[in-house]
Amino acid sequence: MKEYSENQVKLLSQEFKTLKKYIDKLLFFDQHFGIIPFPFPAFDPALLFFFEKDKTDALTEIFKKERKNPLLTERRFSFEEDYCFNIKPANSNRSVYSTYILSKFLSFPQDFEEYIKKQAPGAGIKSYSVTRLLDGSNGIINSIENKLLNDYDKTLKIHCMTVFYKGYYDAFIRRVKLPGKKRKFTELFLYAQGILYAKYLETLKQLYARKLLEKTVFNLPSVHLESKISLLREFGVIDLFRKKYAVPDSKIFEEKISRILCLEADDNPEA
Helix, strand or coil: CCCCCHHHHHHHHHHHHHCCCHHHHHHHHHHHHCCCCCCCCCCCCCCHHHHCHHHHHHHHHHHHHHHHCCCCCEEEEECCCEEEEECCCCHHHHHHHHHHHHHHHCCCCCCHHHHHHHCCCCCCCCCCCHHHHHHHHHHHHHHHHHHHHHCCCCCHHHHHHHHHHHHHHHHHCCCCCCCCCCCCHHHHHHHHHHHHHHHHHHHHHHHHHHHHHHHHHHCCCCCCHHHHHHHHHHCCHHHHHHHHHCCCCCHHHHHHHHHHHHHHCCCCCCC
16 A cells, blocks of 8 residues: 555545535545455456366465454554544445445456467467367366366365356346445455456357358358358358347348358358
8 A cells, every 4th residue: 555644644534525426425435545455366267266286275375364453444653643544334334335346356358368368378389279268177176166066165275266156147137236245355255256257258159150260261262152142151150240230130141151151261152
């Protein structure tokens, strides 16, 4: 946290007292003191905070620090006079408080497609592989699902996995739920990580489908147009365009959009 002189704190206190709306107080507090009090892990496609002991222990330690410190919603300064900046939410503002913190955890610094392309290649791999990344990420989600289905203990690690998976599943079915009450930082972090992971996986699937389409539809000039239309339908491309442009279910539409796609790929639409 930035160091403030007595005069600076006095001026900040005067400004803080003029704020009437709770959200304005949150923004002020975050701008000057930082609303998230601990250094949480960055987004990690390997989810090592679940699978490597030292990283799991670090997350556990954050949880313990939060539980032992009830004064995370205030900052105090003592000079000749005491100053307190308090954003502890009343009952009516608990959802606002948690939703704001959740939004902070969801602030991903870049587009996921760019993030994927910038991922460092593994040993012996010269460049990133969408297939490899997708297989690995699906495997991680499967292992978490198996863990939650088959482990009945009440450990903190299982609780953390449960919160993460809820965020992932809610984002997967596009029904993300904003917190209805004050939640712990660790829980909001894990729920946000689940949402981000669902977005990450969705981007991988889109990249994979794009590569698959290029190989199977546009680069096979000997395939008849009807077969290409079937492939486009199978990969969901036709439905995607129909939903985007609100076009009714029509055979004419399928043929037109397929011909356009083939022409865009410099393919022969009559092949």
